[in-house]
Amino acid sequence: QKEVEQNSGPLSVPEGAIASLNCTYSDRGSQSFFWYRQYSGKSPELIMSIYSNGDKEDGRFTAQLNKASQYVSLLIRDSQPSDSATYLCAVPLMDTGRRALTFGSGTRLQVQP
Amino acid sequence: EAGVTQFPSHSVIEKGQTVTLRCDPISGHDNLYWYRRVMGKEIKFLLHFVKESKQDESGMPNNRFLAERTGGTYSTLKVQPAELEDSGVYFCASSWGETQYFGPGTRLLVL
Numbered sequence: 243q244k245e246v247e248q249n250s251g252p253l254s255v256p257e258g259a260i261a262s263l264n265c266t267y268s269d270r271g272s273q274s275f276f277w278y279r280q281y282s283g284k285s286p287e288l289i290m291s292i293y294s295n296g297d298k299e300d301g302r303f304t305a306q307l308n309k310a311s312q313y314v315s316l317l318i319r320d321s322q323p324s325d326s327a328t329y330l331c332a333v334p335l336m337d338t339g340r341r342a343l344t345f346g347s348g349t350r351l352q353v354q355p
Numbered sequence: 356e357a358g359v360t361q362f363p364s365h366s367v368i369e370k371g372q373t374v375t376l377r378c379d380p381i382s383g384h385d386n387l388y389w390y391r392r393v394m395g396k397e398i399k400f401l402l403h404f405v406k407e408s409k410q411d412e413s414g415m416p417n418n419r420f421l422a423e424r425t426g427g428t429y430s431t432l433k434v435q436p437a438e439l440e441d442s443g444v445y446f447c448a449s450s451w452g453e454t455q456y457f458g459p460g461t462r463l464l465v466l
Binding site for chain 2: 246274276278284285286287288291330334340341342343344345346347348
């Protein structure tokens with residue numbers, strides 16, 4: 243089992259729809275969770291961070307965390323073509339003793355106009 | 356506020372040569388990380404500085420890689436001698452707390 247796992251996609255949604263991106267992680271002790279967006283050839287850009295169980299909303303983005311299920315998701319409402327990118331789930335895994343991030347392989351999102 | 360900067364943006368070298376990558380973190384950020392993404396794989400951690408000290412270098416692939424952080428400011432990552440499998444994108448990130456901010460990366464191609 244990968245330490246941080248994501249469906250590689252591509253996930254294709256029509257413009258205006260809700261895109262749902264999912265991530266599971268291996269370490270039950272992990273405390274913080276990050277979603278980064280990466281456009282092709284560019285650097286990862288922080289979209290959301292979440293630390294507590296439940297939902298956290300920021301504009302069109304909502305992060306959802308369920309520590310019991312070791313699952314974190316990102317919802318993008320009213321998806322726009324400009325949201326087309328790869329979305330990376332990143333977790334500092336406590337069992338590694340590191341503060342560094344362990345990344346999933348990323349989910350490629352395509353928003354169709 | 357200036358973001359994380361990296362130099363060069365691209366480097367093409369031959370196997371056996373030496374390459375030095377530079378990262379300038381966001382001013383005031385004590386934590387500096389190096390990561391690497393090789394073709395088709397996820398981004399992987401290389402090492403972590405706190406100020407000028409190496410906090411964690413468990414991700415460094417082998418002793419051909421040498422990282423330094425002079426005076427706790429900018430950092431360099433030297434690959435000597437470079438091998439074909441070192442090709443990829445090298446990212447630097449910095450943070451004051453938990454949130455890491457990434458630079459644009461250096462795309463390294465070893466021929």
